[in-house]
Amino acid sequence: MIMKxxxxxxxxxxxxxxxxxxxDSVNPALRPPKGxxxxxxxxxxxxxxxxxxxxxxVQQAAKTYKIPVVRHDFPLPMHNWxxxxxxxxxxxxSRSKQLGIDFRDYIFEHQPEIFPTNxxxxxxxxxxxxxxDLPFVVDPQGKFAAEVNAERELGKTLQLxxxxxxxxxxxxxxxxxxxxxxxxxxELFQTIDAMKAE
Numbered sequence: 001m002i003m004k005x006x007x008x009x010x011x012x013x014x015x016x017x018x019x020x021x022x023x024d025s026v027n028p029a030l031r032p033p034k035g036x037x038x039x040x041x042x043x044x045x046x047x048x049x050x051x052x053x054x055x056x057x058v059q060q061a062a063k064t065y066k067i068p069v070v071r072h073d074f075p076l077p078m079h080n081w082x083x084x085x086x087x088x089x090x091x092x093x094s095r096s097k098q099l100g101i102d103f104r105d106y107i108f109e110h111q112p113e114i115f116p117t118n119x120x121x122x123x124x125x126x127x128x129x130x131x132x133d134l135p136f137v138v139d140p141q142g143k144f145a146a147e148v149n150a151e152r153e154l155g156k157t158l159q160l161x162x163x164x165x166x167x168x169x170x171x172x173x174x175x176x177x178x179x180x181x182x183x184x185x186x187e188l189f190q191t192i193d194a195m196k197a198e
Contacts, residue, residue, distance in 0.1 A: 031171060036068050039067055040061060043072045043158075049111070051164045054164050057188060072151040073090070083148065091134070167180050176198065
């Protein structure tokens with residue numbers, strides 16, 4: 001009897017440890033924000049044409065399912081103004097999260113017209129339209145650049161190679177805690193449906 005109870009307890013402990021390990025083995029970046037069961041996590045480059053094309057679909061999915069979108073800047077080295085745009089976006093984030101979101105959407109909207117030489121003009125116009133000061137030196141202490149670098153490093157820990165990289169993530173301990181959506185146009189809504197059904 002004692003042997004049987006010991007085996008049952010050991011078995012339960014083994015299950016607990018394996019579940020705890022499975023939860024801990026998921027990168028925290030691939031978890032929804034606190035209080036959300038499901039979210040969309042996006043790593044994007046503000047100069048990337050595909051990111052520009054996918055952004056409205058991501059917003060539509062978030063609105064349809066009433067789930068949050070967590071956006072990370074992942075400027076690619078081959079793009080000549082995306083890093084500076086990401087730093088400026090983080091400046092606007094510091095004023096308000098919504099302002100940062102609006103700035104990224106504004107940059108996507110005007111992406112084909114933007115070059116390294118006129119990015120600042122677009123940022124100034126956005127700031128003026130939103131009645132926000134944009135200092136001449138946006139990031140004197142390098143704080144916002146450090147945030148962009150941290151997000152890019154986060155993407156590298158996930159072995160990202162392209163933008164946008166879009167995940168649907170879940171807080172549920174069972175099933176699939178995250179799924180990368182390779183072709184958002186065909187798979188984003190279906191992936192959210194499948195995750196909600198788990």
